[in-house]
Amino acid sequence: MQTSKIFLTQVRVLTIANLKSRYRKTVAGFLWVVLNPLLMYGVQSQIFKKFLKLGVPNYYLFLASGLLPWIFIVQTLEMGTPTILHNGHLLKSYPTSPLVYLTSQIADNFINFIAAFLIVLVPVAYMEKVTIPGLLLLPIPLFFLILGVLGMVWFLATLQVFFRDTNFILRFALSILYFMTPIFYPVSYIPENLRWIAGINPIYILIAPFRICIYSFEIHQFTSALVPAVVVGILSPIFAYLYWQRKKNDIYFNL
Amino acid sequence: MILEVEKINLVYRIPLQRRTNFRDVFTSLVQDPMDTLFPNADYLHVAKDLSFTISEGERIGLLGVNGVGKTSLCRCIAGLFLPKSGKIKRYGPVRGVFNTALGIQPELTGRENAELLAHFIYPGTKDIDKIIDEAIEFSELGQFAEAPVKLYSNGMQTRLCLSVISARPTGLLILDEVFDGADMFFREKVSHRVLRLMKSSGGVLFVSHGMEQIKRVCTRVLVLHRGQIIFDGEPQEGIHFFENFDRGVKGTEGLFQFDGHQRI
Numbered sequence: 001m002q003t004s005k006i007f008l009t010q011v012r013v014l015t016i017a018n019l020k021s022r023y024r025k026t027v028a029g030f031l032w033v034v035l036n037p038l039l040m041y042g043v044q045s046q047i048f049k050k051f052l053k054l055g056v057p058n059y060y061l062f063l064a065s066g067l068l069p070w071i072f073i074v075q076t077l078e079m080g081t082p083t084i085l086h087n088g089h090l091l092k093s094y095p096t097s098p099l100v101y102l103t104s105q106i107a108d109n110f111i112n113f114i115a116a117f118l119i120v121l122v123p124v125a126y127m128e129k130v131t132i133p134g135l136l137l138l139p140i141p142l143f144f145l146i147l148g149v150l151g152m153v154w155f156l157a158t159l160q161v162f163f164r165d166t167n168f169i170l171r172f173a174l175s176i177l178y179f180m181t182p183i184f185y186p187v188s189y190i191p192e193n194l195r196w197i198a199g200i201n202p203i204y205i206l207i208a209p210f211r212i213c214i215y216s217f218e219i220h221q222f223t224s225a226l227v228p229a230v231v232v233g234i235l236s237p238i239f240a241y242l243y244w245q246r247k248k249n250d251i252y253f254n255l
Numbered sequence: 256m257i258l259e260v261e262k263i264n265l266v267y268r269i270p271l272q273r274r275t276n277f278r279d280v281f282t283s284l285v286q287d288p289m290d291t292l293f294p295n296a297d298y299l300h301v302a303k304d305l306s307f308t309i310s311e312g313e314r315i316g317l318l319g320v321n322g323v324g325k326t327s328l329c330r331c332i333a334g335l336f337l338p339k340s341g342k343i344k345r346y347g348p349v350r351g352v353f354n355t356a357l358g359i360q361p362e363l364t365g366r367e368n369a370e371l372l373a374h375f376i377y378p379g380t381k382d383i384d385k386i387i388d389e390a391i392e393f394s395e396l397g398q399f400a401e402a403p404v405k406l407y408s409n410g411m412q413t414r415l416c417l418s419v420i421s422a423r424p425t426g427l428l429i430l431d432e433v434f435d436g437a438d439m440f441f442r443e444k445v446s447h448r449v450l451r452l453m454k455s456s457g458g459v460l461f462v463s464h465g466m467e468q469i470k471r472v473c474t475r476v477l478v479l480h481r482g483q484i485i486f487d488g489e490p491q492e493g494i495h496f497f498e499n500f501d502r503g504v505k506g507t508e509g510l511f512q513f514d515g516h517q518r519i
Contacts, residue, residue: 006378013374021362093354094375095334165277249336253267 088255134217144233151236263341303482347426361405
């Protein structure tokens, strides 16, 4: 109990410090962070709906429910991967858990995500139909999404200590993965014999129940999408923890 | 008893040639595929079946030549590293101080950094605000406390850091070359405060190259060499032993030697 309280206090203090440090010298401050997802959303929604004329009903809502969590995941992975390496001097100086730095990075991005979510989704949801049960169940997929991302970023941040190309490969892989993940198009657009690609994509697995809650809530569809998300959400941090434990000493000597 | 170290072995791998990107891997794969796939590595055995205890009120000076692994051993005791084998029993809180010129967030002010530092050093403490105020006052930074740390000199950062870390006693205090970096005037002032801190803490493990400080502060000295304690006793005698030993080692063999050279 005491340990969790200390952990949460350290995460809170570090997150506030990071936010202050980042926006202190900027004119637009916090606006820069929400501007990126807003612009991405604005441009993509117009291009895919009006240029490519994708025949997806309520397309603005459909895109927002997939693109915003995608941006959250991608930003967290990209910003979080160098975290252990960048905070090496602190980790070697004070007995703090690396999870404090990683969780703080996730919290930092999560605040941005919530801001973008409210700015985009509230007006879109007002214009297009969102079901109340879906919104009430939204915290469940969101919880497993955060847990899954924590595991992924923990593993990648550990890997980055030994293999400095990790972050470059990650950026490259994510830009390719964006087109292979049913974010701006529905999964039904993928030929049936290739749908397994989306089925093994952990990012899509985490996003799918989130999207169902907002876009097309139906309880059976929701539960069948939630089960794999729960599996990824639980296994991902366990795998990262085991890898961390195995490499713990080597990490400190490589920082 | 505050600390019991039982037959610990602490080994770390020193890659003889670090390849951390694709280009290096590719180049070495072409030049020497066997060595790339099965690289040579050396191991530094920081602790070999090392055992010692620290009792309540003891202030131990840890001596050893550079690179012998004093800091690694201290980090292991502080819980940053895990020993390969053996046990470390801590009977109370342990606080290790390994770096005193640390600006955590250069964009933030000295006060904000002190707050961050206090939360890392004194987790769960209720009077954090009091610690920060006292530390700022003690550091004599004045109005600079409200300026970004990126504008601080190394000495100013050390002042701030030392003021925060020396604010409260603990069960076992580990101090690793903490006075380095502070200017002469502040060093005198902070050494009084650190001395008070050492006396009010349960026990102290003190690493320093300043023999005068060791003589003044410690009640016992350990000399570490090649993973083993080769001296354990009175400070005066320990310093004399180390100074003669240091000259002897430099005269007869290289200072930095790895313990095992093997293909992994």
